[in-house]
Amino acid sequence: MMTSPEQGPALNIRPGWALPSAAYHDPAIYRKELTDIFHSGWLFAATSAQLANPGDTLTWTVGSESVVLARTTSGAVAAMHNTCRHRGCRITPDGTAQGRALVCPYHNWAYRLDGSFAGAPHMGDALTAELRSELGLVPVPVSEFAGLIFVCFSQSPPPIERAHDAITAHVGRYRAQATQITSVHHYEVDANWKVLVENNRECYHCSPNHPEFCLSNYELGMPGDSRTNQRYQEVVTRQRHRWSEQGLPVDDVSFPDGDFFRVARLPLKDGYLTESMSGQLVGPLLGDLASPDVGSIRIVTLPNSWIHVNADYVMATRLTPIDENTTHVDVTFQVRDGARAGIDYEIGDVEAVWVATSEQDWALCEKTHAGIRSAGYRPGPLSPVTEGSVVDFHIWWAHRLGIDAVGQSATTIGNEAVS
Numbered sequence: 001m002m003t004s005p006e007q008g009p010a011l012n013i014r015p016g017w018a019l020p021s022a023a024y025h026d027p028a029i030y031r032k033e034l035t036d037i038f039h040s041g042w043l044f045a046a047t048s049a050q051l052a053n054p055g056d057t058l059t060w061t062v063g064s065e066s067v068v069l070a071r072t073t074s075g076a077v078a079a080m081h082n083t084c085r086h087r088g089c090r091i092t093p094d095g096t097a098q099g100r101a102l103v104c105p106y107h108n109w110a111y112r113l114d115g116s117f118a119g120a121p122h123m124g125d126a127l128t129a130e131l132r133s134e135l136g137l138v139p140v141p142v143s144e145f146a147g148l149i150f151v152c153f154s155q156s157p158p159p160i161e162r163a164h165d166a167i168t169a170h171v172g173r174y175r176a177q178a179t180q181i182t183s184v185h186h187y188e189v190d191a192n193w194k195v196l197v198e199n200n201r202e203c204y205h206c207s208p209n210h211p212e213f214c215l216s217n218y219e220l221g222m223p224g225d226s227r228t229n230q231r232y233q234e235v236v237t238r239q240r241h242r243w244s245e246q247g248l249p250v251d252d253v254s255f256p257d258g259d260f261f262r263v264a265r266l267p268l269k270d271g272y273l274t275e276s277m278s279g280q281l282v283g284p285l286l287g288d289l290a291s292p293d294v295g296s297i298r299i300v301t302l303p304n305s306w307i308h309v310n311a312d313y314v315m316a317t318r319l320t321p322i323d324e325n326t327t328h329v330d331v332t333f334q335v336r337d338g339a340r341a342g343i344d345y346e347i348g349d350v351e352a353v354w355v356a357t358s359e360q361d362w363a364l365c366e367k368t369h370a371g372i373r374s375a376g377y378r379p380g381p382l383s384p385v386t387e388g389s390v391v392d393f394h395i396w397w398a399h400r401l402g403i404d405a406v407g408q409s410a411t412t413i414g415n416e417a418v419s
């Protein structure tokens, strides 16, 4: 690896191999990721169920940017920069709240739920009608579909129509917007965000680590994983036929042309109607589904979400990068709107598989991140059989950072020479 005192450590990226340590630990690379990935493209911010009622707000901070989402009285979601138009104070802390207005804590300037300016105390005659109309919070591009809310901190967001169409086609019948939150689990994971994404993009580790997940899920048939067998192929063919008969889309749409999303319907093992411990449903069927025989929908959006939509519940995982060594994770569970806890569902049953699986993953990610920091770390070869999607993620990441020919060309990240 080349090192230069002026340029800092070089990144020696080898296609098909794990990334070098600096990719996970160098603050300059992390800053570049915030700018070129997290502040440029679409991010999964929340589920619609987290903003179910007018007046519900949700605030989310990613690096230097922070967005306030609000369900307005019209039913739409408004998204605004969480920066007061007086002297810039953050208006609301991260998390959810309910109210009729957004009030800055510093000098109590107030904004309506759509972000427009509502009033400010003790401003004398400084605020003309014209000025008041200009003092609304700066909008953030937002898109809500299929029960999911995406934001983009860039004022010129990339197209999202293809993700909208593919995900809506798969999830529309589930009416994920008509679900209710059963619980949200918040984690602080001592690992770089890419360690979590890499972990999500392969099931190489599933069999040794995820007994609960493997009850209902095949470890075969994952994208970028060529393991299969005749019995699995027969299951896929049979189930796809049944899904088609119900008018459900069966074809995977997986990061088309390097786009940021994937949606796929996967079969569950015989005897499993959902991702539960028992195989039985853990809540009422969602939306307009007439049968639980619908497999399990997987949505992945890079850089920060994976969402499972089962016949009876939704599990949504949102990553928030905090620094190069820390990632916050929110895992949200949802069941059909109106379902009664203790009668129609038990929270523990809804959560069982994905709380266990998530916490197993965070432990693996923390161990991996710690190992990558060691002087003894050397990137190893990725499996051409099971880790094709990790390679694809590396290509996506490198492309976003302007590294066009990974392992071949030299470019610059911040002050870092990348070769």
Ligand code: FES
Pocket: 084, 085, 086, 087, 088, 089, 104, 105, 106, 107, 108, 109
């Ligand atoms: S900075 Fe918000 S009211 Fe003064």
Ligand SMILES: [Fe+2]
Pocket: 199, 200, 205, 206, 210, 357, 361
């Ligand atoms: Fe895992």
